[in-house]
Amino acid sequence: MTTLEIKNLHVQAEGQHILKGVNLTVSTGEIHAIMGPNGTGKSTLSETIMGRSGYQVTEGDILLDGKSILNWTVDERARHGLFLAMQYPQEIPGITNMEFIRAAVNAGRPKEKAIKVRDFLQQLDEKMALLKIPEEMAERYLNEGFSGGEKKRNEILQLLMLKPRFAILDEIDSGLDIDALTIVAKGVNSLRGTEFGSLIITHYQRLLKYIVPDVVHIMMGGRIVKTGGPDLAAELEKTGYEGLAKTLGLET
Ligand code: ADP
Ligand code: MG
Ligand code: MG
Numbered sequence: 001m002t003t004l005e006i007k008n009l010h011v012q013a014e015g016q017h018i019l020k021g022v023n024l025t026v027s028t029g030e031i032h033a034i035m036g037p038n039g040t041g042k043s044t045l046s047e048t049i050m051g052r053s054g055y056q057v058t059e060g061d062i063l064l065d066g067k068s069i070l071n072w073t074v075d076e077r078a079r080h081g082l083f084l085a086m087q088y089p090q091e092i093p094g095i096t097n098m099e100f101i102r103a104a105v106n107a108g109r110p111k112e113k114a115i116k117v118r119d120f121l122q123q124l125d126e127k128m129a130l131l132k133i134p135e136e137m138a139e140r141y142l143n144e145g146f147s148g149g150e151k152k153r154n155e156i157l158q159l160l161m162l163k164p165r166f167a168i169l170d171e172i173d174s175g176l177d178i179d180a181l182t183i184v185a186k187g188v189n190s191l192r193g194t195e196f197g198s199l200i201i202t203h204y205q206r207l208l209k210y211i212v213p214d215v216v217h218i219m220m221g222g223r224i225v226k227t228g229g230p231d232l233a234a235e236l237e238k239t240g241y242e243g244l245a246k247t248l249g250l251e252t
Contacts, residue, residue, distance in 0.1 A: 002081070002165050003027045004049075004197065008060035011041075011048050018044045020222035021060065028165055028197040033208055035201075035233060036219035037241045042201045045219075046170045049199075050084040051077050079108050081165030085155040085172055092142040097154065098124065100142045101161050108162065127160040131187050148175040156187040163191065167198045173207040185210030205233040220245060 004026050011019035018041045026032050036042050048055045049062060051074045061068050069077060092100065101124065106114045124138065131153050143151055152172055159167055169188065173181055188198065188211050200211060208216070208230065216232040217224045220241065225248055226232065236244060245251070 001028050001194070002065055002197070003063075004082075004166050005063040005066075006045075006049070006060070007063065009045070009048070009057065009062065010059035011044055012056045012058055013044060013054055017058075018222055019048070022219070022222070022224055024199075024217060024224060026166065026197045026199055029194045030215065031192070031198045031200060031211065031213045032215045032217060033200045033202060033213035033233065034217045034219055034224075035203065035205075035236060038203070040219050041222045042219055043170055046084055046168045046199075046201060049077075049168060050074055050082060075107070078104075078164075081108075083159060083162055083164035083167045085152075085159060085167065085169045093144055095142055096139055097142050098138040101158055104158065105161055123161060124157075127157055127187075130160070130190065131157055132183055133157060149177065149180045152176055152184060153180060153187075156184050160187055160191065163196070165195065165197065167191070167196070168201070169198060170201045171203065172200075173202055173204065181207065182210060205237045208233045218244065220250060225250060 006022050006024040009019050009022040010017070022045060024032070034042055034045070044055060048057065051069070051072060057070055062070055064080060069080070072080070102115070102120055105120065109115070128135065128138065133150075133153055137146075137150065137154065140146070143154070146154060152175070155172065167188075172184055176184060185207070191198075200207065200213060202208065212230055213233075214230075216228055216230060218226040218232065218236060226244065239247070
């Protein structure tokens, strides 16, 4: 079992204090959801876990199996099994989708253990079929001219091919129609197991009907203000964030 621990995390971006003491522990075998209103720092948390530039940790720590990863680069974090699917996937011209995925798979392995082309193609075919991604998408340049839904599905394809230990999925449901949503959920659910943990970030309960989390956290004002089971998402849908804040005696 591997554990990702966020301890009293405070983060600033461009001088603004965004995360104000986030505490959270996810182990492989678990799926945690983080819900929260816009602007509360959910994406800041994802980016900071991944080590993206522009986010300064001013207090607290992020630990993987008890070891601080704060000084690790984005690549090192990825090599140790962290994966972030972004709200707005980037376009990378000049590199095909297939080349990108193969490079990413191999980046996590020593040179002599590079994946065999035949094995790679076989796995890729299998996962693309599962996600109902048309074959020609493998040959297209990464995210260039992909529709919003295609980009999301393609990120889930990367996720299935990379099989990270921890996946952070930041609003993978935004802009997906119900059919795409069920396919994306099927992909994520196929990874469920003792070797896989996930933080699923979403505004809405909808996604969590398809990917049922073990734990739900609610984030407001740069902190986790409430933690519970899957029912918490349904409860929140009724009260709304403002209602919850009132109950908790928080200012909004
Ligand atoms: P959420 O994902 O919950 O909507 P974000 O983490 O995107 O919230 O944003 C939280 C707050 O931090 C917002 O006020 C946003 O404008 C600000 N913020 C996020 N990233 C940056 C950045 N790189 N530079 C400056 N401010 C940022
Ligand atoms: Mg946002
Ligand atoms: Mg966000």
